[in-house]
Amino acid sequence: MTNLPPPAEELRLLDAELWHLDARRAVLLRRRAWLLDTLRAASAAGGGRVHGTVPPVWPVRDAAAHRPETTAPGxxxxxxxxxxxxxxxxxxxxxxxxxxxxxxxxxxxxxxxxxxxxxxxxxxxxxxxxxxxxxxxxxxxxxxxxxxxxxxxxxxxxxxxxxxxxxxxxxxxxxxxxxxxxxxxxxxxxxxxxxxxGNADQDGARGEDGTGAEGRGPGRAxxxxxxxxxxxxxxxxxxxxxxxxxAGAHTVTAALLATAAAGTAVALRAPALPVRIVAVVGSLCTGVVGVVSAGLLGWSADGPGTAARSAVLLVLAAAVALVAARSVRESGVAVAAATAAGLCAVAGAGGVLRASLPGVWTVPGYLVCGAALLAAVRTPLDRASRRGLVLASLAVQGLAVLWSVPLVAGTLIGPVTGLERPWSGVPRDFRAAVFQDVPWPPDAATVPLVLAIVAGALTVVARRRAQEWPLAAVGAIVSGWATLLVLPGVLELPYGAGLVAQGALVVAALGGAERARRAAGGTSPLMLTAMVLALVTSVALVLVSLASEPVTIGVLVAATLGFGAAAARPGFGPFAAPAAFVHATALACAIGASAGWQPPQTALLVLLVPAVAALVAARPVGRATAVSVEGAGAAAGLLALALAATDPPMLALVLSLCGLVAAGAAFRPDRRPAAHVAAVLLLLATWVRWAAWDVTTPEAYTLPVTVPALVVGFLRRRRDPDLSSWPAYGAGLAVTAVPSLLMTWGDPHWLRPLLLGTAALAVTLAGARHRLQAPLVLGGTVLALVALHELAPYAAQVVGALPRWAPPALAGLVLLALGATYEQRLRDARRVREALGRLH
Structure with missing residues (x-):
């Protein structure tokens, strides 16, 4: 009887046999091809004899091994x-x-x-x-x-x-x-x-369509x-x-620009790509050098006539660039060329104005020329050219704004130095109040004009091209705000008038935010920008008001009430509400300082802010507003802790009050985790109080942690009977047991060991009664170590009475016992393995 292999094995055998057949067929086909070639060669030679021809030896290597590493044309x-x-x-x-x-x-x-x-x-x-x-x-x-x-x-x-x-x-x-x-x-x-x-070369310069490489006719080389x-x-x-x-510098520059213009014409008209590439590179190089030279000549011109000669050169460069922008098809290149044209035109016209007007009007002159480029949006130029000219205008405006940054930054940052000497007296004017320790920037008199021109230009762009330039409106608002911000310092208004002006700017920013919200039907970039500007201005106003005590308190009261009222507007809560609480915190500090209170006593007044914040956050004010208000309240609480840090009893009281505020917040269903914060704060308050009373007993610090932890663990196990005793009770027991045990080993008295041993015995019995591993192990371990501590003196006496050879002998016996046990385990394992080996 023939035993057939399993199907899988038979399939493998068939596949192997088929593979051998395919390999043999390939060899036979190669042999057949060689024989056919040999017969054809013999027939062509006329002999027709192929006898004695030695067949080739088929190489084992693949034909790809002889593939050349480079091409013949290469x-x-x-x-x-x-x-x-x-x-x-x-x-x-x-x-x-x-x-x-x-x-x-x-x-x-x-x-x-x-x-x-x-x-x-x-x-x-x-x-x-x-x-x-x-x-x-x-x-x-x-x-x-x-x-x-x-x-x-x-x-x-x-x-x-x-x-x-x-x-x-x-x-x-x-x-x-x-x-x-x-x-x-x-x-x-x-x-x-x-x-x-006369036969055409198939690998020559003929193109796919039968024409030569330059298109001069069929086959033209x-x-x-x-x-x-x-x-x-x-x-x-x-x-x-x-x-x-x-020639002079102007003539050489003109030669460079004329060469660039000719190269541009060649680049636009030449049919061959290599010629166009060379012309573009050459015109760019000569054009850039010519424009830079003309700009430097215009900047260093000592009179309107010299500046006008440079302006003519720059206008020539602008015309060439604009023609190139209108002639090229690639939109990106066209926009870049138009932008270069606009910048050249501004450099030329602005140079003439710079040479004709006093130095303080240099930046406004260039800015006016740049803003004039915005008129290109109403010209019949193509879209790319108009966009490039607008970009050039925006670039000039951006440079002008950068020039005005020192004055704006000084107006905002300068009053910070007033924190070092608050209520030092009313200064002579608003500029003196702001720039006490900050230098006044040069040519700052024209900064408001520059910012106003930028604001007006961006307003025009925003109204006419809102879809194409969506950030123009934001830039217009920021520029207008900066204009009004620096104006009191530039005009050297009286101190009170400057404060009123900045307060009016805060109100105006809030009003603008409300108007933007209504126009957009909700939150919008314009609204957010106006709100941020209002917040920044209010901070600067508070810093400037530090020169006078009544002014500081009055400004803080107005800011708190103003932002509190603004928080009631839809969409303003997440920004205005925390600002109101921040100003209220500063107001509490100012009132405490005005009353002559020390910082620890002022901390109690500051704690009113977190309490009110918790009450406001508990109302239906929206999640974003609630989170921001709670953040401001938490910051005020941290400030109160910092103020009370130098007085431990007061710090303990502040910690307790903060814990109560957190515990009150934990009653909200979405703020349950605040209970953990409350527990930590109350525990810290207890520890600080013990430290203030010079309590050195560790149990006074650990028991307030152990008792709540055991209660929480008990409640958790009631809800979840499968919860292990280690996460439920382990940490709570260890917090008191470990420090007390460490103190016990260095305590010569009997009371602590007795109390700790009694507690450990109770914990051990409770663990045995309820079959809980953590209390049983921890209690038993502590009980054994306490007992060992109590028996240590007697053990030392016994060891002293033993001969010196006894401890080594005892150690040897222990090692021998361990060795015998290990050998026994190995022998048992060997027997089990042999028994398994005899099984069939």
């Missing part, structure tokens, strides 16, 4: 480039150094002959279809023309000025190179770049490099002519 290009470079270096060395006895004239004649040959060779090479070689030889010929120009000056025009000759030579070379490429192409027939027999090289060289003649003529 190798070709590398060789041609290296060859051209080496020949150019050799030509330079030949021209400059020469052959020993041969003079410069002889070298020039030889170099000229070689140049003619190098320039004429591409015609023959193109007719043979060797376009890459023709390009390399043509580049060599172009390089030789430069050396020819050098040789001609050394031989013929020896007395010519170097800059003048360089300008003329660069112009002639640029023209000659530009004409050379088309001339060579014209000498090559349309279909003559094949293999010499051209040289691609002469025209880009000519374009690059064409950027030199005008600048070199200006330098050769000894």
């Amino acid at each position: 190798v070709q290009n590398v060789l041609l480039v290296l060859g051209g470079v080496l020949l150019t270096v050799a030509a330079i060395a030949f021209t400059l150094v020469g052959w020993g006895h041969m003079g410069i004239v002889g070298r020039s004649l030889v170099l000229g002959a070689v140049t003619v040959g190098a320039l004429g060779a591409p015609v023959l090479l193109l007719r043979r279809g060797l376009e890459s070689t023709a390009e390399a030889v043509a580049c060599l010929g172009l390089a030789l023309t430069v050396l020819d120009a050098y040789a001609l000056r050394e031989v013929v025009w020896t007395g010519t000025d170097a800059p003048t000759y360089a300008a003329a030579a660069s112009a002639l070379l640029a023209g000659a190179w530009a004409a050379y490429g088309p001339a060579v192409s014209a000498l090559v027939p349309a279909a003559a770049h094949g293999d010499g027999d 051209v040289l691609r490099l002469p025209l880009p090289l000519a374009t690059a060289t064409a950027h030199l003649p005008l600048l070199l002519w200006a330098l050769a003529a000894g």
Whole structure:
């Protein structure tokens, strides 16, 4: 009877057999192909005999192992480039150094002959279809023309000025190179770049549509490099002519900008991509240098006439950039070009104003010119150009705002120094109150005007292009606020008038926030911005008011009531409510200082803020408002603790009151975790009170923790009978047991060991009664250690009575017992393993 293998095993065998068959078939197919090739070769030779032919040995390696690591065109290009470079270096060395006895004239004649040959060779090479070689030889010929120009000056025009000759030579070379490429192409027939027999080369310069690379007709072979090289060289003649003529800075700058304009025209009109790339790079380089030079000339101009000459150059650059912006198709490039045009125009016009007006009006003059660019939004320019001009205007406005930052920052930060000397007396004016220890910025008189112009310009943009520039309205509000903020200091208003002005600014900001909320139907960026500005201004106002005691209290009362009233408005609660409580906290501190109270006594007054905050947060005011109010109350509580830190009894009282406030908050269903905070605060209050009473007994500090912890653990186990006794009772018992046990071992008296042992016995019995592991283990461990502590003196006496050899012997016996036990365990394990091994 034949036993068939399992299905899985049979399937594996079949798969293996099929794989061997496929491999054998592949070998046979290769052999068949070789035989067919051999027969065809013999038939072509006429013999028809294939006898005795030795079959090839099939290689084991894969054919991909012989794959070349680079392409044939790549190798070709590398060789041609290296060859051209080496020949150019050799030509330079030949021209400059020469052959020993041969003079410069002889070298020039030889170099000229070689140049003619190098320039004429591409015609023959193109007719043979060797376009890459023709390009390399043509580049060599172009390089030789430069050396020819050098040789001609050394031989013929020896007395010519170097800059003048360089300008003329660069112009002639640029023209000659530009004409050379088309001339060579014209000498090559349309279909003559094949293999010499009139057949077109399939790997030549023919495009996929049958046209040549430059689109000059079917199969037209051209040289691609002469025209880009000519374009690059064409950027030199005008600048070199200006330098050769000894022109001034304005003329050289004009030459640079004219060259940039010509390069831009070539970049916009040239059909070939390499020419466009070279023209763009050249025009950018010369244009940037020209614009920077013109800007520096305008900035250093000593009169309107000189500034006007620089302005004309900058306007020329702006016109070129704007034409480029309107001509290109890429929107990003067009916007960048239009932005550059706008900045150039502002630099030119602003330079004229700077030279015509006093120095204090420099920034406003440039800003007015920048704001005037916003008129571009109503011109028939294309969208990209208008956007670029608006970006240029915004950039100028941003620079003007940066210039005004020192005054705005000083107005906000300067009053902070008043915290060091509060209620020092009413200053002579508002500027003196703000800039006591902060220097007054130079040319600050025109800062309000600058900020007002920026605010007006951004307002125009926000009204007409709200969708395109959504942040313009925010910038307008901030700029207008900054204008009103710095105005009292700039005008040197009296101290009281400045306070009234800043208070009115707070009210105006709150009113603006309300208006923005109504317009948007809810919270909006404009509303949030106005609210933040109101908060910042109120803080600055409070800091400025520190110069006078009644003014400080009056400002704090007004700020508390004002923000408290604002908190009742929809959407204002999360911002205005905590601000009201912060000002109320400052008011409590100010009242305590005015009454002559010490900081610990003032802390009791500050605690009214957390209490009121907890009451407000308990009302239906919204989650965001409740969280912000509780945060402000918590900050006030921390301040109260800091004020009372130097007086332990008062600190204990403050901790207790804070704990009561937290416990009251814990009655809310969503604030149950506040109960833990309340417990910690009350515990800290107890500890501080014990410390104030010089209590050194650790149980006084640990029992207030143990008792509540055991109660909480008992309640948790009632709700969850499966809860282990370790998380329920372990921590509470250890808090008292461990410190007391440590104190017991250093306590010579009998009372603590007796009480601790009694408590440990009670805990152990309770654990045994209810079968709880944590009380049983902890109580038993503490009881044993207490008993050991009590027996330690007697044990020491017994040890002293024993001979010295007894402890080592006892230790040896213990080790022997442990060793025997270990061996017994190993033997038992070996027997079990052997018994399992005998099982079938």
